[in-house]
Amino acid sequence: MRMAADILTVENVTKSFGNLRALDGVSLGVRDRKVSILIGPNGSGKTTLINVVSGVYKPESGRVIFDGIDVTGHPPHSLYKRGIVRTFQIPALFWKLTVLENLLVAEKNNPGESLFRSIRINGFRSRRDFAAPWIDTRAGWRVIHALFSLKNLVQHRRVMRKLFRERALVSFLNSLLTLSLSPWKRFFTLEWRQAETHATEKAARILGLLGLSSMWNQPAYLLSGGQMKLVEIGRALMSDAKLLLLDEPVSGVNPTLAHEIFSRILKLRDELGLTFFIVEHRLDVALKYVDEMFVMALGRLIASGLPDEVMNNKKVIEAYLGG
Numbered sequence: 001m002r003m004a005a006d007i008l009t010v011e012n013v014t015k016s017f018g019n020l021r022a023l024d025g026v027s028l029g030v031r032d033r034k035v036s037i038l039i040g041p042n043g044s045g046k047t048t049l050i051n052v053v054s055g056v057y058k059p060e061s062g063r064v065i066f067d068g069i070d071v072t073g074h075p076p077h078s079l080y081k082r083g084i085v086r087t088f089q090i091p092a093l094f095w096k097l098t099v100l101e102n103l104l105v106a107e108k109n110n111p112g113e114s115l116f117r118s119i120r121i122n123g124f125r126s127r128r129d130f131a132a133p134w135i136d137t138r139a140g141w142r143v144i145h146a147l148f149s150l151k152n153l154v155q156h157r158r159v160m161r162k163l164f165r166e167r168a169l170v171s172f173l174n175s176l177l178t179l180s181l182s183p184w185k186r187f188f189t190l191e192w193r194q195a196e197t198h199a200t201e202k203a204a205r206i207l208g209l210l211g212l213s214s215m216w217n218q219p220a221y222l223l224s225g226g227q228m229k230l231v232e233i234g235r236a237l238m239s240d241a242k243l244l245l246l247d248e249p250v251s252g253v254n255p256t257l258a259h260e261i262f263s264r265i266l267k268l269r270d271e272l273g274l275t276f277f278i279v280e281h282r283l284d285v286a287l288k289y290v291d292e293m294f295v296m297a298l299g300r301l302i303a304s305g306l307p308d309e310v311m312n313n314k315k316v317i318e319a320y321l322g323g
Contacts, residue, residue, distance in 0.1 A: 003245030007032040007243055008053065022048040023059070024299040030243070030292075035269055035276045037286055040296035041319065046279045049296070050245050053078045053277075054086045067242065078187055081108075083242035091228040093235075096241040099212055102220055102231055103203040106238040107195075167276050181313070199238075206234045210264055211270065218271055226250070226257035230264065246278045250285055252310075258282065262289040287311070295319070 006029035015023040028291040030036050040046050051057045053064055055076040064072045071079060076165075093102050177271045186194070198300070207213045210230045220231065229249050236244050249265075250258035266289055268274050280286045293310040297319035302312050310316055 005032050006030060007067055008277065009063075009065040010049070010053065010197065011063040013049070013064065014051055015052055015057055015059050021299050022295070023052065026299070026301050027062075028192070028294055028301055028304060030275060030277050031289060032275055033269060034275050034291040035206060035265060035278065035289060036292045037278045037290040038282055038294045038296065039280065039283065041300075044296040046296055047247065048299075049084065050247060050277075051280060054084060056246055061194040072143070075319040080239060080270055083240065084245065085236040085239050085241035086245035086248060087229070087232040089224075091232045093220040093228055093231060096219060098217050098219055099223070099231055100200070100216040101204055101206065103234050103238050106235040107199040107202070108239055110240065110289070113195060142199070173300065182251050203234075203238060206237045208282075209237075209268060211260070220310045226253040229261060233264075233268075237272070237274075241274065242278065243275045244279075246276060246279055248282075249278060250280065250282050253286065258285045264285060265289065283311075 005155065007031040010026055010028050013023050014021065024045075026045070026049060038046050038049070052059050055071075055074050062072070063070055066079070066082060067083060068111045069082070071082065071084075074082075094105065097105070102293065174210040204213070204216070207216055208234065212227065212234065214229055215227065220228065223231065233244070233246070233249070246265075250261050253261065262285060265276055267280075269276060278286070278290070287307050290307055293303075293305065293307045293308060294301060295313070295316050296314075300320060302315045303313045
């Protein structure tokens with residue numbers, strides 16, 4: 001069976017804060033379309049590593065490679081555009097907005113953010129969009145033919161009398177009545193309106209995958225902690241992320257919903273081909289769902305591999321479990 005390639009590679013990364021070396025030559029590889037977990041005692045460097053990968057911190061040495069591209073030191077907004085998105089331990093939602101609206105604000109390239117694009121119609125977006133109604137139907141050419149048949153009539157006096165006497169008017173009206181309006185409706189629709197429709201349909205699909213469809217119109221402040229974390233994941237998915245960095249997604253969540261969240265993560269991995277790199281302390285919940293595990297202690301990576309192998313590693317027992 002072909003092994004999955006690494007979508008994220010961290011090579012010998014170091015990061016210090018004064019005299020404290022938070023990351024001391026950390027190297028690891030996160031496999032594509034897998035769920036990987038990063039564990040370690042408090043102060044081991046987990047959050048610092050996530051901050052380096054997501055562009056919050058710039059490492060003093062080493063490299064971060066994402067999808068074959070060196071992204072070391074790139075700012076968060078640049079990494080966001082490339083497909084690296086993170087969530088936080090404490091959800092940062094727009095509390096007065098609904099669940100659906102919280103997802104919609106994360107849609108990329110919204111035409112409403114540009115004055116010109118907000119008033120532009122779809123037919124002027126590109127040559128292809130301009131030509132679409134003429135190519136898709138013959139109605140446009142029928143109208144042109146009818147207009148040419150009227151050309152001579154409008155050059156004479158008493159035009160209206162002429163028009164009603166001539167068959168040209170009948171032909172012209174017939175062309176309009178038999179016109180296929182759908183492509184023309186799309187042509188003259190404002191670009192932002194079509195983009196909003198697309199984004200809403202996309203958000204509805206994501207809410208379905210997360211099991212939040214029935215709550216689409218609920219204000220965010222009425223959700224439970226676990227539901228808020230699912231909304232944060234949904235907002236990340238709206239950005240077409242490839243790699244999701246999750247910071248303790250089941251922290252403070254009751255066991256039933258915690259298992260539900262990880263079940264949804266597996267569903268997203270399988271159906272959307274996503275990669276998850278998760279920092280989590282609740283091993284009683286997480287272990288049965290992850291494909292690979294990394295363990296840090298004192299700023300260094302001390303173990304990696306399959307969950308069963310790592311949990312039986314002597315260094316992990318001593319450093320993390322206190323055995």
